[in-house]
Amino acid sequence: MTAYDKVMAARDANKPTSVDYISNMFGDSFIELHGDRRFADDKAIVAGVAMLYNMPVTIIGIEKGRNTKERMERNFGQAHPEGYRKALRLMKQAEKFHRPVLCFVDTSGAYPGIGAEERGQGQAIAENLMEMMTLKTPILTILIGEGGSGGALALAVADEVWMMENSVYSVISPEGCASILWKDSTKAPQAADALKLTAQDLFNLGVIERIIKQPQSSNDMAIFESLKLLISRTLEKNSALDTEELLSARYERFRKIGRVD
């Protein structure tokens, strides 16, 4: 597969979404919690609490929707500031009750609209980056489709970031990059290569910790079961660390990217 094939696969409307991951791994134990307590409930982000085997966890996922109706409702997984603020509220709640946070990311980016700008899209993302860096509980983020820029990073300041094998993570869409740099959005495939946005690229660059085998459909239970086990082992391991150790490793995880000696 070329890099651009991966971009297409990451955008495939039939692949499992956050809601599928949550229902397949957490079933009935998941209770959805709504709202940012400031403005609204952003349906582009689905969040709540659940049991991971015997461990309570907070789950936050960007949801694109599984059919046309859902996609409209979910704003195609493009969150507004209230979505990022809901996420932060529930992360703070997780910190208070000492349970780890699990994030699923699947977005072309934070929504670029009038309301989003009026309500401080930049401020909301910035606050998440800053607060997640010192959140005193383990955070694990999994990119399950598109990881579009700041809107994805706002849920990915984590102790570990994993990517599904056909997901992508990029500072800009290949189309956007091609049209800005070469005034020609049909050169998106070349831009996709140049941006180094595949899971393998990011693993080689030291930006992610793990590449996960892709579930082929939303009822590929064997893969969900093994992913669940892997998540649980990782969160258990990180929960056993003392807070200072956890946070200095998280800081170092990002500090080392682009460090010059």
Next chain:
Amino acid sequence: MDLFSFRKPKNELESTTPGEQQNTPFVPEEMWKKCPKCNTMLLTTDLEENLHICTKCRHHFRMNAKQRIEMLADSETFVEQDADLESTNILDFPSYENKLEKARQKGGKESVICGKCNIGGIPTELCVMDSDFMMGSMGTITGEKITRAFEYATANKLPIIVCTVSGGARMQEGIMSLMQMAKTSGAVKKHSDAGLLYITVLTDPTTGGVTASFAMEGDIILAEPDTLVAFAGPRVIEQTIRQKLPKDFQSSEFVLQKGFIDAVIRRNKLKKTLIKLLRIHGYNKGEKQ
């Protein structure tokens, strides 16, 4: 949405129509600058003396990093840090080297200059982004220098002032550029947790990944008049919603009204305001707090 969203400089947008200047006597072009707001022709020497503010309508022209440092730091107190750090083509991105070369020919080495100085005699760490270098885009070295500046300020218990100007992330550095948002935010948080003061000064334009990280993380956020402050830039939004945006949408006056910045400060009052704020937070002449 992508983080590259800056609009064209205002003076390019409002280009002169041919014939409009026919009555102006001939003078070398570089001696005159036309104010994009009121169309007055201004002598560049007058502009320089007046902090690059239009003498007629007070429009704030862009200043580069060196000019801004000269304006804010007490004379001959600025000691640059990490001046030797330079961007390289880490991802082998096509023709990035040429772009860097061109940017360097304008005089700067990177999109931010960091250092220690005195402001009104008060020891302060100062970072100034540079619109002359790839429109202040955030590369890994930009992020590294800003991170180091915050770490230095934290270790030395210094307040820090960051003047932002940025078209957003630097796409030629791909994901490495994006990660600088998290890295700098981490360094800001440590400085903040140490009880130290961080003041942001937003200048035109502040957009994209810089807005969505350290620009919006100051204890106090100031902005110059007529400054574009945005996450997604106006063109990106207009393409998405397929309608024209109201005039002055995302101006510093607009974001002030929406509650996202503390004050809009005219350039000629900026240094005085910063000194007052530093003093109110207990920072004094020649001593560390």
